[in-house]
Amino acid sequence: xxxxxxxxxxxxxxxPSQQGGGxxxxxxxxxxxxxxxxxxxxxxxxASASDIHIEPRKDKMEVRFRIDGVLQTWRDLQKDLQDTIxxxxxxxxxxxxxxxxxxxDGRITVSFPGKSLDMxxxxxxxxxxxxxxxxxLDRSMSVRPLEALDFSPHNKAxxxxxxxxxxxxxxxxxxxxxxxTTTLYSALNVLRSKTTNIVTCxxxxxxxMEGINQSQVFERIGLTFARQLRAILRQDPxxxxxxxxxxxxxxxIAFRAAMTGHLVLSTLHSNDAPTSVTRLIxxxxxxxxxxxxxxxMVAQRLVRRLCPACRRQGPxxxxxxxxxxxxxxxxxxxxxxxxxxxxxxxxxxxxxxEVVSVDERFQRLIMDRATGSELRRAAQxxxxxxxxxxxxxKIRAGLTSAEDVIRQVxxxxxxxxxxxxxPGAPAAETTPEALAAGAVPAALPQPQA
Ligand SMILES: [Zn+2]
Numbered sequence: 213x214x215x216x217x218x219x220x221x222x223x224x225x226x227x228p229s230q231q232g233g234g235x236x237x238x239x240x241x242x243x244x245x246x247x248x249x250x251x252x253x254x255x256x257x258x259a260s261a262s263d264i265h266i267e268p269r270k271d272k273m274e275v276r277f278r279i280d281g282v283l284q285t286w287r288d289l290q291k292d293l294q295d296t297i298x299x300x301x302x303x304x305x306x307x308x309x310x311x312x313x314x315x316x317d318g319r320i321t322v323s324f325p326g327k328s329l330d331m332x333x334x335x336x337x338x339x340x341x342x343x344x345x346x347x348x349l350d351r352s353m354s355v356r357p358l359e360a361l362d363f364s365p366h367n368k369a370x371x372x373x374x375x376x377x378x379x380x381x382x383x384x385x386x387x388x389x390x391x392x393t394t395t396l397y398s399a400l401n402v403l404r405s406k407t408t409n410i411v412t413c414x415x416x417x418x419x420x421m422e423g424i425n426q427s428q429v430f431e432r433i434g435l436t437f438a439r440q441l442r443a444i445l446r447q448d449p450x451x452x453x454x455x456x457x458x459x460x461x462x463x464x465i466a467f468r469a470a471m472t473g474h475l476v477l478s479t480l481h482s483n484d485a486p487t488s489v490t491r492l493i494x495x496x497x498x499x500x501x502x503x504x505x506x507x508x509m510v511a512q513r514l515v516r517r518l519c520p521a522c523r524r525q526g527p528x529x530x531x532x533x534x535x536x537x538x539x540x541x542x543x544x545x546x547x548x549x550x551x552x553x554x555x556x557x558x559x560x561x562x563x564x565x566e567v568v569s570v571d572e573r574f575q576r577l578i579m580d581r582a583t584g585s586e587l588r589r590a591a592q593x594x595x596x597x598x599x600x601x602x603x604x605x606k607i608r609a610g611l612t613s614a615e616d617v618i619r620q621v622x623x624x625x626x627x628x629x630x631x632x633x634x635p636g637a638p639a640a641e642t643t644p645e646a647l648a649a650g651a652v653p654a655a656l657p658q659p660q661a
Pocket of ligand 1: 555
């Protein structure tokens with residue numbers, strides 16, 4: 213679907229002036245490529261897009277924006293502009309404009325009054341040219357208060373308790389773009405004070421926060437998360453935010469820091485909260501470290517918020533009912549589309565979560581290298597409301613739709629312990645056994661990368 217993002221910027225403020233543009237007049241500040249790239253970035257910023265995709269097709273170049281997690285076409289451009297547009301972006305990101313066979317990555321920082329925009333650029337040679345993705349990072353975005361994170365009261369209480377622990381490691385898990393860092397920064401916002409030393413190491417720094425010390429890792433010059441974290445530990449920290457745990461070395465330092473009197477907050481790619489444990493063990497982290505350092509886990513996804521002006525109530529489809537274990541006569545809310553939401557039926561996004569507080573029993577299970585489903589069951593018995601139930605509550609409240617939840621939230625039928633349903637769990641119309649036996653012919657949603 214095409215969207216009109218308003219008139220293009222003619223002069224994108226702060227856009228770098230011509231750097232090594234060579235003799236190609238199309239790369240001059242007035243050239244069409246420069247103008248187009250400027251208006252592309254300007255429109256993406258105004259539309260609050262998270263990414264710009266520049267995609268070479270057989271006979272055109274398509275430019276799409278990711279807005280609220282979904283790609284939308286901005287414009288189709290003439291094929292003959294492709295090379296100069298890609299060259300322009302490469303010049304801005306200091307990439308090799310002559311290298312068209314290998315993937316490259318770089319970054320562009322533009323500042324203009326009251327705003328600093330950091331863009332991660334990556335190029336990938338595909339069949340009809342080089343595809344470029346620009347990830348936009350607006351560091352001037354204000355940190356959201358904890359109350360605005362859409363936690364259910366049950367989850368908010370559990371999360372609040374976890375972030376006020378004096379020491380230990382708290383993990384937020386989810387795929388890229390699920391708002392993990394936003395959640396951790398809301399926690400830092402609560403924790404920062406004149407008497408606390410908060411230090412972050414990130415790649416890149418995603419928010420600009422007053423009163424804390426934010427540092428950036430730079431792997432290309434050997435400044436890895438692990439190295440930066442060791443340096444931070446010599447800085448007398450109280451609270452440490454590690455942008456992401458990607459390797460065993462970083463994980464081990466983070467766990468040791470958590471066991472020696474620091475509160476460590478970090479993120480991890482895993483499908484759900486309990487299985488972050490198995491993910492860490494697979495990474496090579498010794499179970500005793502996880503068991504003694506880990507205090508809690510939060511899994512989160514962002515789903516689209518239904519437009520309140522046009523949403524309608526109605527029964528779920530049989531597939532939605534089966535996947536969410538609700539009755540086909542149980543009314544839920546659906547997207548419609550109106551002028552206020554530009555025909556999409558949605559406006560903004562909302563978080564759905566599950567929160568696990570690690571107790572003694574859970575610690576023992578970690579030491580025993582329990583399976584993911586054993587850990588899930590234990591987490592539910594200690595009060596974790598599975599993310600699917602949290603999402604279902606929000607579907608019933610008309611905040612989001614079944615289709616978006618099914619699209620975004622990883623639902624696996626064996627994730628649920630039917631013997632002891634979580635508090636607030638609905639009566640199952642379709643049991644997991646029935647689902648496993650083929651009650652849902654359509655493919656189940658797959659975990660996200
Ligand atoms: Zn609407």
